[in-house]
Amino acid sequence: MTDATHGVGAATPGPARVSTNSPMRLALRRLMRHRSFRVGLVMLLLIVLLAWAAPWITNGTPNATSVRVRFTPPSLDYPFGTDNFGRDLWTRVVYGARVSLWIGFTVALLSAFFGGIIGVCAAWFRRLDSLLMRIMDALMAFPAILLAIGVSAVLGPQLSSVIIALTSAYIPRCARMVRASALVIREQDYVEAARISGASSLRIILRHILPNCLAPLLVTLTFVFAYAILAEATLSFLGIGTPPPHASWGNIVAQGRDFAVEAWWIMLFPGLAISISALSINLMGDGLRDVLDPRLKIEG
Amino acid sequence: MTDKLLDVRDLAVSFRTDRGWIPAVDSVNFTLGEGDALGIVGESGSGKSVTALSLLRLHAERNTRIEGQVLWRGRDVLKLSRGQLQQLRGSEIAMVFQDPIHTLNPVLNIADQIGESLRIHQGMTGAAARRRAIELLDTVRIPDAARRVNDYPHQLSGGQRQRVMIAIAIACQPKLLIADEPTTALDVTVQAQIMELLRQLRADLGMSVILISHDLGLVSEFADRVMVMYAGQPIEMAPVDALFDLPLHPYSDGLISAIPDLDSDLDRLPTIAGSIPEPTRRPAGCRFAPRCPHQKADCRNTVLPMLEAGGGRAVRCTLHVTDKRAVA
């Protein structure tokens, strides 16, 4: 017995569904309606704004010491108090935002970029796959923070080594994720069609594979951004991250640790700053995931 | 009436989406007596499965609104408490779903899945439920039941899984079995076997059955009465033979002519032009009007109730009905 549905209405196409919205605009609209994404976005924009306006809203000299005002509790003059060198913590925390956000963002971008390339290559050039993925597995064997500690130890305490250390820790995670999506996409009919019609590998990757990996990659990138901020703070706290006197939230907490009881404000505010930044980015990540790729699983 | 097992009155279902509440089904009225077999037929999107699921309130509660009444032996299912509803489900009314690949739990074995309703509704112990599960597998004709009962769903073929689904459904000898596209996902030969099984079980157990299908041919071989649905509404209700003799609604007519007839030598099947409107773009009056070959001037604007057509028939169209009396 034949399917009656196929008979009904099969001869002529129905009234064309008029779609005024591209998928991208639709996703954007749904994102802006997503409550936690909105909250996260506003929080992050606020933090970025503060970091950008640092020279105008602070005294502009995060490393200026002043023995007379050592260990001043939060007050009108020093909203976050001062540290053991008499440095203004409000200034240091706001300037620290520049370091932390910049490192976090750079790490996220670089990891996504290199991870994306490796993941696509592993998925497309099958002969490379097992070698690339075994290396990624070996790197993944280490929790990100541990790998970052190892690499950072090798490279010595500099801003650039923190970035390299964290990037090398997150590349495998991005690569694995992109490879998984690319493997699915390469089996799609339209990729097969492109291959049969003689499109080059590069063309197929650029036109079909990459664009379709972007959504999960964007979600991963966002979470890596949050993790990287936490990881940078951790490295700096251990003394193998952003080197003093550069103000980084992690090293301010480390420095305030010795005075945590008497001068609690030294460690309190940078820690809050880390938490709020990570929170805002995680909120955005949740929104992106819900809208773009609800089934995606991220491994920290 | 008291001899009615099921009496559905003005059932309407809507779902919450990104764009607010969207009506899926409305104006559903039908009754079912003891031992009846009713077929619900329609294209995908006609609302037949939505209707079936709402009889047991199986939609996700937080974004579904069900209005009207579903009277089961005089009690409104829609007003039952959670506990009362759970007592009803699986014991008095049971359900078989379409795709047997996904409807069985992949990590539980067959004995557990069949035995579960027995343990819940009949208070059976594990061992007794297991013995009964084996009997049930025999009843639905799965060979080597005593061994297969330990299997997991992925070890069975599609047809066997659907037999297991049926075994689960009849475990507590329900009064009503709702079968929602029970054979759609199966091979044609398996389809026939499953339908034969259902027919026999219906006779043996004296159940009423509601069979939901897009396939009018399949329904006509099984049911006594057919309700045809289109764009979220029933548009014709008739005994099977009467419907085939003279469909009163142009849509039913289209459906019947679309069934391939082995005796005819037509090269192609007649089809109905156009497609079913989306829930948000339904015409105000007759929803079929834009595709209807007999469309009249006021069809698109006049909201019609189901009209009495005699011989236990009702239709939402004036084409063949002269005495325009709404069904009581």
Next chain:
Amino acid sequence: MIKLILTRLAQAVPVMLIVAILTFVLMKLLPGDPAVLLAGEGADLDKVDALRRELGLDRPLLIQLGSWLADLARFDLGRSLFLNQPVAEAIVERLPVTLSLAMVAFVMTIPIGIIMGMVAAYWRDSWVDTAVMSLALVGVSVPNFWLAILAIILFSVTLGWLPSAGYVPIDEGLWLWLRSLIMPAAVLALFQIGYLARMTRSEMLEVMDQDYVRTARAKGVSELRTVAKHAFRNALVSVLTVSGYIFSLLVGGSVVIEQIFALPGIGRLLVQAIMARDIPVVQGTMLFLGFMFVAINVLVDIFYTVVDPRVRYD
């Protein structure tokens, strides 16, 4: 199934080899010449050269790698430059501390994380969901070293309930052992609890949309039982996969936590060795941890085949 286990074990071998080579290469890149470090500042060049020969640092890199791998096969990780003991011994000495810490944190993480995720999924979109998930979000956003300091201030300094530092071996008393670990473990677990809760919730929501959950409801199974049995059994498979990963993360995180709570574990050994440029120790510790993580992954894979009937019979 046995074949599957053997395959997984075989697959782990090249990963371990790559871990070993990576560790070796990484350490060769470390600035500072171990011979110079060991000879002490201002030592004459002959002595440094002699030391270098003794340590085998004058040989070609590939030979060094080969002999290092050969030593590895005999569980010989070399000698610490400063601790005056073999690296393997130093690690084994400190292993119980790290494992205790990670285990206690693990035992906190798994039930709490899973229950939070299930509760949130069960009362999806209600205030319960919002509250539990906000808590989980805070868990994955607050840096644990900072939280550790706050916890010390509150529970040790202010309230005086728990010791702020130090480790008590388990043979000195179960309670004392637990007391020394409870705060560091809780702080360590917080991120993972948040992570697991978030992951369990999304896994549960996905599973609860499946047709077989509807089948269970249609059978008259109670809502609680539907979620706890039908949905959770399925979600459990992926939850278990991450639990091995979570254990690895806990061991990784203990590096920081041991530092703050002065627990003499592997993490503290590693950080101190990095500060002192004690290369054999850094190398040995990283390698040991790497091997441990690979082993955990293999165990999880094997476990996975046991709990998932679909994998079990294929």
